[in-house]
Amino acid sequence: MSIPYRQDMPPPGGFESVKYKRNLPFRGPGSLAILGGVTAICAYGFYRLGKGNLEKRELHREKVWSRIHLVPLLMAEGDRDAYRRQQAALAREKEIMKDVKGWVPGSSVYNNPKYHSPEIVIL
Structure with missing residues (x-):
């Protein structure tokens, strides 16, 4: 018995053409555009740095x-504070030594007249 023979043939109008060309996508900006962009960004950065x-x-x-102009004010404030502390120390001395005869509050306890009381207060 023989089977009817049927040969496989191309479709009517033929096959599609074979795509052999490379279809590469766009890869981005060129090297000169990148170099120009980096140069512009660096120039702007240096401009901002200078400003x-x-x-x-x-x-x-x-x-x-401002510190130079504040020096006289700070010195005057320090002088007022030192004077206030000195007067408070003198009042404490008067209170403590009130029973001692011949004691003069605020007088020097040293025999040498060259001694000066400290002008710097250490807290």
């Missing part, structure tokens, strides 16, 4: 001058 340095220098100058 920041100028501002920091100005703030430091302002701080120094």
Whole structure:
């Protein structure tokens, strides 16, 4: 018995063409564009750094001058505090030594007139 013979044939109109060309996607910007972008970012960064340095220098100058202008005020405040402490010490001395005859409050206990009482108060 013989089976009817049927040969496999191409479809009508033929097969599709074989795609042999490489289909690579776009890989991004070129090297000159990247170099230009990096250069622009670095230039902007150095610009901001220069502006920041100028501002920091100005703030430091302002701080120094404010401290210079505050010195007389701080010295006067220190003098007032030292005077207040001295008067409080004199009042305590008067209270403690009130029963001692011949004791002059605030007088020096040293025989040498070259001795000066300390002007710096150590807390």
